[in-house]
Amino acid sequence: xxxxxxxxxxxxxxxxxxxxxxxxxxxxxxxxxxxxxxxxxxxxxxxxxxxxxxxxxxxxxxxxxxxxxxxxxxxxxxxxxxxxxxxxxxxxxxxxxxxxxxxxxxxxxxxxxxxxxxxxxxxxxxxxxxxxxxxxxxxxxxxxxxxxxxxxxxxxxxxxxxxxxxxxxxxxxxxxxxxxxxxxxxxxxxxxxxxxxxxxxxxxxxxxxxxxxxxxxxxxxxxxxxxxxxxxxxxxxxxxxxxxxxxxxxxxxxxxxxxxxxxxxxxxxxxxxxxxxxxxxxxxxxxxxxxxxxxxxxxxxxxxxxxxxxxxxxxxxxxxxxxxxxxxxxxxxxxxxxxxxxxxxxxxxxxxxxxxxxxxxxxxxxxxxxxxxxxxxxxxxxxxxxxxxxxxxxxxxxxxxxxxxxxxxxxxxxxxxxxxxxxxxxxxxxx
Amino acid sequence: xxxxxxxxxxxxxxxxxxxxxxxxxxxxxxxxxxxxxxxxxxxxxxxxxxxxxxxxxxxxxxxxxxxxxxxxxxxxxxxxxxxxxxxxxxxxxxxxxxxxxxxxxxxxxxxxxxxxxxxxxxxxxxxxxxxxxxxxxxxxxxxxxxxxxxxxxxxxxxxxxxxxxxxxxxxxxxxxxxxxxxxxxxxxxxxxxxxxxxxxxxxxxxxxxxxxxxxxxxxxxxxxxxxxxxxxxxxxxxxxxxxxxxxxxxxxxxxxxxxxxxxxxxxxxxxxxxxxxxxxxxxxxxxxxxxxxxxxxxxxxxxxxxxxxxxxxxxxxxxxxxxxxxxxxxxxxxxxxxxxxxxxxxxxxxxxxxxxxxxxxxxxxxxxxxxxxxxxxxxxxxxxxxxxxxxxxxxxxxxxxxxxxxxxxxxxxxxxxxxxxx
Amino acid sequence: xxxxxxxxxxxxxxxxxxxxxxxxxxxxxxxxxxxxxxxxxxxxxxxxxxxxxxxxxxxxxxxxxxxx
Numbered sequence: 001x002x003x004x005x006x007x008x009x010x011x012x013x014x015x016x017x018x019x020x021x022x023x024x025x026x027x028x029x030x031x032x033x034x035x036x037x038x039x040x041x042x043x044x045x046x047x048x049x050x051x052x053x054x055x056x057x058x059x060x061x062x063x064x065x066x067x068x069x070x071x072x073x074x075x076x077x078x079x080x081x082x083x084x085x086x087x088x089x090x091x092x093x094x095x096x097x098x099x100x101x102x103x104x105x106x107x108x109x110x111x112x113x114x115x116x117x118x119x120x121x122x123x124x125x126x127x128x129x130x131x132x133x134x135x136x137x138x139x140x141x142x143x144x145x146x147x148x149x150x151x152x153x154x155x156x157x158x159x160x161x162x163x164x165x166x167x168x169x170x171x172x173x174x175x176x177x178x179x180x181x182x183x184x185x186x187x188x189x190x191x192x193x194x195x196x197x198x199x200x201x202x203x204x205x206x207x208x209x210x211x212x213x214x215x216x217x218x219x220x221x222x223x224x225x226x227x228x229x230x231x232x233x234x235x236x237x238x239x240x241x242x243x244x245x246x247x248x249x250x251x252x253x254x255x256x257x258x259x260x261x262x263x264x265x266x267x268x269x270x271x272x273x274x275x276x277x278x279x280x281x282x283x284x285x286x287x288x289x290x291x292x293x294x295x296x297x298x299x300x301x302x303x304x305x306x307x308x309x310x311x312x313x314x315x316x317x318x319x320x321x322x323x324x325x326x327x328x329x330x331x332x333x334x335x336x337x338x339x340x341x342x343x344x345x346x347x348x349x350x351x352x353x354x355x356x357x358x359x360x361x362x363x364x365x366x367x368x369x370x371x372x373x374x375x376x377x378x379x380x381x382x383x384x385x386x387x388x389x390x391x392x393x394x395x396x397x398x399x400x401x402x403x404x405x406x407x408x409x410x411x412x413x414x415x416x417x418x419x420x421x422x423x424x425x426x427x428x429x430x431x
Numbered sequence: 432x433x434x435x436x437x438x439x440x441x442x443x444x445x446x447x448x449x450x451x452x453x454x455x456x457x458x459x460x461x462x463x464x465x466x467x468x469x470x471x472x473x474x475x476x477x478x479x480x481x482x483x484x485x486x487x488x489x490x491x492x493x494x495x496x497x498x499x500x501x502x503x504x505x506x507x508x509x510x511x512x513x514x515x516x517x518x519x520x521x522x523x524x525x526x527x528x529x530x531x532x533x534x535x536x537x538x539x540x541x542x543x544x545x546x547x548x549x550x551x552x553x554x555x556x557x558x559x560x561x562x563x564x565x566x567x568x569x570x571x572x573x574x575x576x577x578x579x580x581x582x583x584x585x586x587x588x589x590x591x592x593x594x595x596x597x598x599x600x601x602x603x604x605x606x607x608x609x610x611x612x613x614x615x616x617x618x619x620x621x622x623x624x625x626x627x628x629x630x631x632x633x634x635x636x637x638x639x640x641x642x643x644x645x646x647x648x649x650x651x652x653x654x655x656x657x658x659x660x661x662x663x664x665x666x667x668x669x670x671x672x673x674x675x676x677x678x679x680x681x682x683x684x685x686x687x688x689x690x691x692x693x694x695x696x697x698x699x700x701x702x703x704x705x706x707x708x709x710x711x712x713x714x715x716x717x718x719x720x721x722x723x724x725x726x727x728x729x730x731x732x733x734x735x736x737x738x739x740x741x742x743x744x745x746x747x748x749x750x751x752x753x754x755x756x757x758x759x760x761x762x763x764x765x766x767x768x769x770x771x772x773x774x775x776x777x778x779x780x781x782x783x784x785x786x787x788x789x790x791x792x793x794x795x796x797x798x799x800x801x802x803x804x805x806x807x808x809x810x811x812x813x814x815x816x817x818x819x820x821x822x823x824x825x826x827x828x829x830x831x832x833x834x835x836x837x838x839x840x841x842x843x844x845x846x847x848x849x850x851x852x853x
Numbered sequence: 854x855x856x857x858x859x860x861x862x863x864x865x866x867x868x869x870x871x872x873x874x875x876x877x878x879x880x881x882x883x884x885x886x887x888x889x890x891x892x893x894x895x896x897x898x899x900x901x902x903x904x905x906x907x908x909x910x911x912x913x914x915x916x917x918x919x920x921x
Contacts, residue, residue, distance in 0.1 A: 219746070243512075243657070244748070244750070247512060247513075275659045275660070275661075276512060276657070276659075277512065278510060278511045278512050278513065278814075279510045279511070279660060279815070279816045279818065280510075280813060280814060280816055283816060301659070301660055301661065302660055302661050303661055304451055304661050426657075520871070520874075520875040521875060521879050521880075522878055522879055522880045523878050523880075523890070524875055524876065524877055524878040525871060525872045525875040525876065527890070528871075528875055744871055745867055745871065792904070796897075796900045796904075799893065799896060800893055800897065803889050803890070803893050806889075807886045807889060807890075808880075810883075810885075810886075811880050811881075811886075813880055813881065814880060836896075840896075840900070843900065844903070847903065847904065847907045848907070
């Protein structure tokens with residue numbers, strides 16, 4: 001072996017442990033036989049297991065040409081001098097563009113958004129930290145800090161200065177181990193999107209947070225994420241998202257799938273959601289719902305008269321007055337499944353007359369052998385069947401209940417409206 | 432008792448009706464009044480000066496024309512929840528999409544310039560220099576959109592609409608003869624018969640009544656406001672009220688100039704205001720203020736129309752409810768439009784007359800395309816469902832569109848070949 | 854230079870995306886609709902031809918820059 005080559009390979013090995021940011025290296029001079037032949041444009045990595053390593057260097061040559069040089073042909077990397085030496089007879093065998101599915105650090109990773117599930121926020125990857133070890137170049141961390149940005153725009157000195165001033169900011173670099181690439185199918189966006197999800201799982205997130213994050217994403221990424229959610233979470237998230245994103249999502253999802261999600265909503269929420277869609281989409285979804293619900297939703301969507309009963313749900317928990325607390329506690333968990341209102345037990349007689357109400361807390365703390373009629377609250381705050389939405393909202397603000405029962409003149413229960421359906425939707429409170 | 436309770440319910444019904452109207456109204460009134468922009472006021476002033484009261488009846492006819500065209504955009508917006516540009520791209524593919532967008536952008540730039548010409552001319556009557564006027568306009572227009580709420584923007588725009596009605600007191604101040612004015616509303620031929628000049632005036636009036644930007648603008652406003660299926664009826668009413676206001680404003684301008692300046696050689700609204708000053712300085716002042724307001728309102732709406740269109744097509748966030756940070760491109764384009772038009776006006780010796788003429792030709796040549804798209808979209812059952820044009824609406828709309836196409840073609844031909852009728 | 858080039862590249866790729874998204878008309882064209890669109894094309898060609906004619910005659914006469 002040529003002694004100079006020998007020296008150069010050891011140069012890399014000697015620098016083992018050296019770590020630096022990619023931005024410090026991009027644009028470095030590429031030397032071949034002591035002559036400058038071009039600049040470093042990008043690094044191509046291969047992901048295998050935990051830490052990916054650099055397999056090729058993507059080099060721009062003069063006259064718009066480019067070359068892809070394998071890592072084995074690299075003699076030395078001098079970060080400070082911004083100089084990379086290639087060990088080869090000639091550059092011509094390596095001329096060309098990277099393969100279609102090659103993952104390029106600068107092009108595909110930098111400036112991409114990553115969901116930080118701890119901060120429940122979208123972060124931007126400003127830089128990547130590299131480390132030379134055992135003659136290989138590994139990608140170890142990503143930099144989410146703004147200082148990564150400073151460094152990128154060639155203010156390295158300033159960036160380093162700030163780093164030293166505030167060392168605690170440094171923990172904004174995140175180890176690559178925690179970067180999870182999205183599923184393979186992301187590749188169908190021609191490889192130019194590499195969205196990364198940090199550590200935890202999406203399904204653990206609260207729908208409101210998830211909605212915020214989805215709103216900030218590109219439409220196609222949004223769909224990818226959305227399709228990973230289970231129906232209940234998807235339904236809640238869909239409802240929380242802003243109208244424009246809602247329309248986008250519905251356009252790219254299958255209408256059957258959306259109908260399933262809408263079916264999980266209460267009538268008020270469904271109407272709120274459908275009213276921002278185009279009429280043809282809303283119709284297609286309504287046709288797939290159960291006719292009674294569809295009728296109520298239609299009434300809300302098409303008319304300004306907002307009858308409180310259209311917002312009411314029948315999925316509440318009712319017990320007879322003569323049931324014991326123990327029995328009610330036992331049955332609660334089975335009965336509560338799939339109900340819209342689970343925090344209150346409504347105590348009804350055989351003819352559905354509302355005799356009292358019981359908070360779930362009170363049920364759990366009540367004496368086991370007592371009858372429900374003895375522990376329930378008899379003086380129930382109710383809405384009349386002809387109450388307006390405004391009235392309901394006044395009641396909710398005044399009493400802070402999470403649901404209110406609606407009764408007819410005979411005190412028979414007609415349904416229950418939830419706080420969320422009245423206070424959380426885009427009502428206009430005309431009367 | 433019965434009478435009292437039924438009256439009570441009647442009142443409640445009316446109150447509820449008014450409440451819904453107050454919530455929904457806005458886009459229609461704004462687009463219609465903004466239609467009386469600087470160019471529009473100029474056209475009316477010239478019409479009055481040249482023909483006196485004899486075309487008043489013709490202006491009344493313009494009300495239904497404007498209403499029927501704009502009403503279609505309300506339905507289209509409330510049903511599809513998409514703006515007009517997006518609707519065209521979606522329905523007709525990218526060729527027609529780019530065509531319409533380019534059409535909109537070009538005519539908007541040109542019209543914006545005429546608005547700034549009007550505003551600088553109006554304020555120069557009070558001795559304000561053009562540079563200051565342009566800066567004031569940028570300030571007001573920037574503030575209107577940057578506060579970050581559609582609602583506030585709409586209310587401010589409605590305020591400018593109210594100021595636009597300033598011509599009504601102006602008309603009363605000059606004490607026109609009621610009999611002569613009433614006579615003007617009876618359809619008749621102007622003295623001197625059907626001349627080249629009269630034809631030109633008629634078509635100029637039609638040209639200011641319907642413009643491509645109005646279609647884009649109202650549909651985008653309807654969408655940005657979040658109007659829904661249930662609001663369609665109120666949206667139509669809103670448009671109707673707007674179309675009445677626009678006709679009233681046009682008529683009073685014609686009455687003012689027709690009474691005082693009849694027979695004089697007037698070329699622009701600013702010139703009319705100057706000519707009115709010696710006769711009655713209040714009327715002159717009101718006309719000048721009205722002209723500035725018209726230009727301002729027009730400029731705001733026109734630049735928003737193209738911002739919205741770009742936002743829809745390129746998928747940028749595009750709502751007045753967004754902060755600048757959230758919808759930077761949307762606002763960037765809006766300001767780009769403002770800066771461009773304002774700067775062009777300040778260029779010394781800019782060929783402003785040529786630009787004005789070009790606007791008229793371009794707008795009228797391109798108008799048929801926008802109208803044809805509108806009719807096709809409104810007849811598509813897939814998109815419109817039960818809100819598509821019924822037979823009656825189709826008969827009215829198609830005849831209006833056909834007439835507009837014939838007339839606007841004739842108009843652009845007469846501008847290009849001024850001697851065609853001789 | 855590179856910056857400007859990048860802006861243009863971004864713009865063109867945005868235009869390409871739009872073209873791809875709206876490649877085909879999404880509505881079923883009735884016969885009337887496609888006929889009207891055809892007529893619209895004819896009309897526009899006609900108008901553009903006339904404007905070009907006017908422009909050329911003006912240019913030949915050296916009357917450009919003077920309002921008609």
